[in-house]
Amino acid sequence: MTAQADVGYHARQHARWHWSEIAFWLLALSCAFLFPSRYLIMTDIVRLALFALSLDLILGYAGIVSLGHAAFFGVGAYSAGLLALHGIIAEPVVALVVAGLVATVVGFLTSFLVIRGVDLTRLMVTLGIALLLEALAERFSNITGGTDGLQGIEMQPILGLFAFDMFGKVGFFYCLAVLFALFLLARRIVHSPFGLSLRAIRNNPLRAAAIGIPVNRRLIAIYTLASFYAGIAGALFTQTTALASLDVFSFERSADLMLVLVIGGAGYLYGGLIGAVVFKMLQEVFSTITPQYWQFWIGLVLVVIVLVGRQRMHRWALWAPNLIIRQLGGRKTIVAVPESDAP
Amino acid sequence: MTTLFTILFDGVAYGMLLFVLACGLAVTLGLMNFVNLAHGAFAMTGGYVCAVLVNRSGWPFFAALPLAFVASALIGAVLERSLYRHLYSRSHLDQVLFSVGLVFMSVAAVDYIMGSSRIFIKLPAALEGQIDFFGVGIGRYRLMIIVICGLLTAALQLVLARTRFGSRLRAAVDDPRAASGLGINVPQVFAFTFAFGCGLAGLGGALSAEILGLDPYFPLKFMIYFLIVVTVGGSSSITGPFLASLLLGIGDVAGKYYVPKLGPFVIYTIMIVILIWRPNGLFGRAAAR
Numbered sequence: 010m011t012a013q014a015d016v017g018y019h020a021r022q023h024a025r026w027h028w029s030e031i032a033f034w035l036l037a038l039s040c041a042f043l044f045p046s047r048y049l050i051m052t053d054i055v056r057l058a059l060f061a062l063s064l065d066l067i068l069g070y071a072g073i074v075s076l077g078h079a080a081f082f083g084v085g086a087y088s089a090g091l092l093a094l095h096g097i098i099a100e101p102v103v104a105l106v107v108a109g110l111v112a113t114v115v116g117f118l119t120s121f122l123v124i125r126g127v128d129l130t131r132l133m134v135t136l137g138i139a140l141l142l143e144a145l146a147e148r149f150s151n152i153t154g155g156t157d158g159l160q161g162i163e164m165q166p167i168l169g170l171f172a173f174d175m176f177g178k179v180g181f182f183y184c185l186a187v188l189f190a191l192f193l194l195a196r197r198i199v200h201s202p203f204g205l206s207l208r209a210i211r212n213n214p215l216r217a218a219a220i221g222i223p224v225n226r227r228l229i230a231i232y233t234l235a236s237f238y239a240g241i242a243g244a245l246f247t248q249t250t251a252l253a254s255l256d257v258f259s260f261e262r263s264a265d266l267m268l269v270l271v272i273g274g275a276g277y278l279y280g281g282l283i284g285a286v287v288f289k290m291l292q293e294v295f296s297t298i299t300p301q302y303w304q305f306w307i308g309l310v311l312v313v314i315v316l317v318g319r320q321r322m323h324r325w326a327l328w329a330p331n332l333i334i335r336q337l338g339g340r341k342t343i344v345a346v347p348e349s350d351a352p
Numbered sequence: 353m354t355t356l357f358t359i360l361f362d363g364v365a366y367g368m369l370l371f372v373l374a375c376g377l378a379v380t381l382g383l384m385n386f387v388n389l390a391h392g393a394f395a396m397t398g399g400y401v402c403a404v405l406v407n408r409s410g411w412p413f414f415a416a417l418p419l420a421f422v423a424s425a426l427i428g429a430v431l432e433r434s435l436y437r438h439l440y441s442r443s444h445l446d447q448v449l450f451s452v453g454l455v456f457m458s459v460a461a462v463d464y465i466m467g468s469s470r471i472f473i474k475l476p477a478a479l480e481g482q483i484d485f486f487g488v489g490i491g492r493y494r495l496m497i498i499v500i501c502g503l504l505t506a507a508l509q510l511v512l513a514r515t516r517f518g519s520r521l522r523a524a525v526d527d528p529r530a531a532s533g534l535g536i537n538v539p540q541v542f543a544f545t546f547a548f549g550c551g552l553a554g555l556g557g558a559l560s561a562e563i564l565g566l567d568p569y570f571p572l573k574f575m576i577y578f579l580i581v582v583t584v585g586g587s588s589s590i591t592g593p594f595l596a597s598l599l600l601g602i603g604d605v606a607g608k609y610y611v612p613k614l615g616p617f618v619i620y621t622i623m624i625v626i627l628i629w630r631p632n633g634l635f636g637r638a639a640a641r
Contacts, residue, residue, distance in 0.1 A: 074445050122624060126631035128444045129387065133583050134627055140576055141620040148613060260572060264452045271449060305460030311453025315446050316438065 024200035033279065034189065041181060048177035054289045055184040056245050061269045061281025062188075062195060063238030068267075069275030070199055071231045072211035073123065076132050076263055077139030080119075081112040081236040083257035085243030087146065088112070090159040090253035099165040101248050105187070108244035109237045115142075116236020120229040136260070143258035158254025162247065173249070180249040187245060188282075191238060195278060198234070207231055261304075268311055274323050357488040359606050365494035367601025368501035369563060371594050373556035373574070374581040375508065376549020378593040381582050383525040384542060386436070387444050389451040391553055391578050392571030393458035398424040398554020399566045400466060403473045413476050417558055424554020429547035436546065437539065455571045463568040470567045473558070497559055504552070509590055521545055580623050586633025595635060 040051060060082060067073040088108035091097070098104040122134050146153045154160060166172040171179045198204050209217040210224050218224045247253045256262065265288070273284025291310065295303035314322060377391040398420035405416040431454075439447055479496055482489040512518040523531040524538045532538045557566070564574065577600065585596030600619065607618040626634060 068445075074448065076448065122628055125628055129381075129583065130627050130631045132387065132444070132448065133579055134624055136576060136579070137620050137624045137627075141617065141624070144614075144617045144620060148617060260575075264456070267445075267449060267452070302460040302464050304456045305464070308453040308456025308458075308460065311449050311456065312435070315442075315450040315453065316435065319446070 020200065020205060030279075033282075037185065037282075041178075041185070045178075048181045050289060050293070052177050052181045052184050052249050054285050055181065055188050056242055056249070057266075057269060057289065058282040058285035059184075059188045059191060059245065060239060060242035060266055061273070061285050062192065062278065063235045063242060063281075064266050064270050065275055065278060065281045066195060066199075066235040066238065067232055068270060069277070069280065070204060070207045070211060071228055073228065073232065074128060074132060075123075075135040076260070076267075077135035077137070078235075078239055078266055079258050079260070079262040080135070080139035080142050081116055081239035082243035082246070082262065083139070083142055083146070084112040084115050085109060085240030086247045086253045086257040087153060087159070087243075088240070089244035089247040090162055091152070093162050093164055093248070094159055100169065101164055101167050101183070105241060105244045105248065108247075109241040112240020112243065113233055113237040116240075117229070117233040120232040120236075123232060124225050124228045136263075139258055139260065139263060143255060146255055146258060154254075156255055158252060159247075160252075162251040162253070164248055164251060177249065184245050184249060187241065191241065192278065192282075195238070199278065203227070203230075265307070268307065268314075271311070271314055271319060274319070354488050355609075358490075359609055360602065361488070361490055362494060363602030363605040364598060365491075365497045365601070366563065366605055367598035368498055368505070369556060369560050370577060370581055370601055371597035372501050372504055373553055373560065374578040374597060375590065375593055376546075376551075376553045377578050378582045378585065378590070379521075379525075379545050379549050381579075382586070382593070384440065384545075386440055387447040387451065388436075389448060389575055389579075390454035390458065390571065391550075392574050393455055394424045394428055394550040395553040395557030395560070395574075396458065396462060396566070396568070396570040397427055397557065398551075399473075399557035399561045399570070400462060400471070401554070402558035403471050403561060403566065406473050407471075413473065413479070417555060420558035421551040421555040424557070425547045425551030428550025429543060432543050432546040437543070440542075455575070458571060459568050466568070468568055470565050471561065473561045473566075475562065493562055497563075500559070504555075505590075505594060512590055517541075517544075576620075580619070582633075584623060584626050584633050586635040589635070592633060592635030596633070 041048075044051065060078075063081075064075065064078050067075060067078075085108045088111040089104055092104045092107060093099070093101075098107055119134075119138050122138070123131055126134070147155060150156075164173050167179065167183055171183070173179050199207070206217065206222045206227055209220070209222060210227060214224050243257060246257070269284040269288045270281050271284070272287050273280030273282065292303060292307070295306040299305070373395050374391070376394070377388060380386045380388045380391070401423040402413075402416045402420040405411040405419060406413055411419075435450075439450055475493065479493045482491050483495070484490075512521065520531070520536050520541050523534070524536055524541045528538050557570070560566070564570075580600055581593050581597045584600070585593035603622065604616075604619055607614065607616075611618065
């Protein structure tokens with residue numbers, strides 16, 4: 010474990026596709042056929058998963074705590090909505106990419122503000138940017154529709170072939186395909202030398218800089234990439250719900266997102282996806298118990314998670330699956346407990 | 353000219369109010385380095401306690417104010433002893449998650465108990481209306497706020513600078529290890545300070561029901577304002593947050609009067625610019641701890 014060659018070996022070992030990952034995606038695809046009546050909520054989960062994946066890139070891999078990640082979600086959502094509403098780019102996939110790129114530009118410009126300063130300043134600046142954009146969207150209500158949001162969006166068929174149906178079947182496959190494509194990209198990136206250098210920065214920025222990693226440039230790069238992902242998630246939201254309103258920027262959205270990632274665990278990409286599933290299920294359960302006050306229980310979950318300790322909780326959650334795998338395969342545990350994200 | 357004075361006056365009242373609301377946070381966040389986003393929840397508690405006492409039990413307003421302080425301080429003390437103290441040494445992410453969780457819980461709980469609509473506190477007749485002061489209309493209620501908050505600020509400054517407790521607190525914040533080595537009971541000092549800060553927030557919440565509006569979403573709506581006061585003001589003394597609150601109050605009132613269309617846009621922009629320019633706040637120390 011000490012030799013340098015080992016580092017490369019382990020990195021490559023981790024980068025290989027594991028059968029459990031393939032099983033995960035097959036399971037996700039099979040959900041489409043197992044629960045044909047639940048397309049809407051499953052689409053919701055997939056969108057949230059993509060959004061959480063975006064936060065995972067900066068929080069789990071680069072250690073940037075953001076309280077305003079909804080800013081890019083909102084930019085993507087409004088861009089996609091405006092593109093479709095005014096018929097500028099009618100084809101959804103192209104519009105999706107363009108909306109993502111708009112969010113990327115915003116992310117790139119704001120990244121210079123975010124990389125400055127310590128944790129607390131970052132929290133404030135990210136939160137401030139999201140609030141600022143919300144205020145802007147409210148101010149320019151002639152463009153954004155103000156508090157009513159964008160209304161009357163009509164989506165054209167995807168690639169001119171698949172029209173969105175009212176059950177959300179097409180929407181679900183569309184979202185899942187986008188999620189999978191972007192996941193592949195993210196997976197490739199985090200296992201590249203670039204991704205490894207990000208982890209070095211997260212663990213200790215000073216040492217990372219000492220071994221020659223350009224810390225600020227790497228942080229700008231990953232922040233910009235994450236804003237692209239968030240923008241795509243927002244655009245998917247608008248395209249599949251035909252709706253964009255001011256709450257895309259809301260603080261609750263950013264806070265919920267953190268909960269999603271914390272449930273799933275940050276720093277191994279699947280955390281956001283698993284977290285999204287668990288979060289939506291929790292939300293369903295809570296809102297059937299107390300329709301109006303489900304936020305109380307979400308808050309309680311957050312408090313309990315923090316008090317129990319995120320690391321410990323993940324160990325508990327993974328205890329049973331890991332035991333089975335050890336018994337069956339006689340090999341090492343598959344799902345590693347995500348590395349500590351404490352600086 | 354008179355409008356200018358009225359704006360200035362209202363802004364000062366607003367700023368003073370913000371200071372009382374946020375100065376507890378200045379200690380927890382600025383000095384103890386604990387990101388407590390749930391500070392507004394304590395303010396809301398005080399506001400609702402006062403509202404229930406005045407509107408339902410018929411207490412006089414001025415008798416209900418101290419109780420708002422006591423109730424929030426008690427809740428703050430209990431939470432500090434049971435939950436918060438475990439998290440002082442944890443990462444900022446944990447602290448953020450925890451306090452956001454508390455905010456969500458408080459919002460839903462108050463919504464459940466008190467309903468989601470805005471609540472008004474019945475004010476005594478002596479506080480309504482305006483006094484005409486050389487042609488400048490001065491609201492009586494705002495005048496009272498300035499008086500109360502001004503006295504509180506002076507008292508706080510005195511306590512921190514002159515008393516034994518003040519020097520203990522400063523020592524505990526500067527270097528907890530050395531302070532406990534000198535025989536100062538650091539956790540006790542922190543707990544007391546935390547509870548006192550929550551109490552002040554509760555008092556501020558009760559006072560602000562008339563001006564800021566009191567509903568279950570209070571902690572979320574004003575979270576950013578409290579954070580601005582602390583981060584912009586810096587943490588070296590109590591003067592920094594005080595000046596920052598006055599700036600914020602006057603800026604917000606003037607902004608709403610002169611450029612109402614921009615809304616809170618101005619405030620957020622100024623905050624981001626200041627944080628980029630001076631990450632430790634306008635009046636902060638050179639090096640962050």
